[in-house]
Amino acid sequence: KQEVTQIPAALSVPEGENLVLNCSFTDSAIYNLQWFRQDPGKGLTSLLLIQSSQREQTSGRLNASLDKSSGRSTLYIAASQPGDSATYLCAVRSPSNTGKLIFGQGTTLQVKP
Amino acid sequence: DARVTQTPRHKVTEMGQEVTMRCQPILGHNTVFWYRQTMMQGLELLAYFRNRAPLDDSGMPKDRFSAEMPDATLATLKIQPSEPRDSAVYFCASGLFGAGAYEQYFGPGTRLTVT
8 A cells, every 4th residue: 555754744944945855655656746735725736747757857946856766756945935835745646547646744844034 | 727616615514414515627637536634634535536437436435425527517525414523625636637647636625614
């Protein structure tokens, strides 16, 4: 059974700092991995999707990497801003013909001005 | 700007009442998911549909929950009778299976409180 873990559960950093959020999964047989952002009281916004054949994806100040063999992904946020404060969730999709996503519990990030 | 819509956004009801949540997926998407989010359990998949057919509802308490897609533009999740432990945020998501990357797009959620 696939399990997804995110460490740390919460993180507080000063504005301008570069930071890394971690995601690990127990079954390396994945189809893809998706990082989401969730603001308080809001839905999920997709940030980056990495296919199993890819090593990383970049969007602006965000860079997500994937090491499938070790069951790990990282989300790197450069030059953090207070507007980056949110909960970040990673989710993996199995290669079966279902499309189901298994989510981690999330990392709640606070960027202090 | 295509997006998933959900109604109502908030619902407060008494234990034992029926609750119906609605979702309009992104036009053209062929897969619809229902998730539930709580502080304790995080995000859990309840059920999902492809081309309006239910594929998996193993995450759903069958005795009180039911999910349907009357047509391609509407998905519903019903709880009857509702219980306080059903209090959570319920998200609907849609995606286009078979389009390679297969991202899921989430709606804003329905925050349900059962008293």
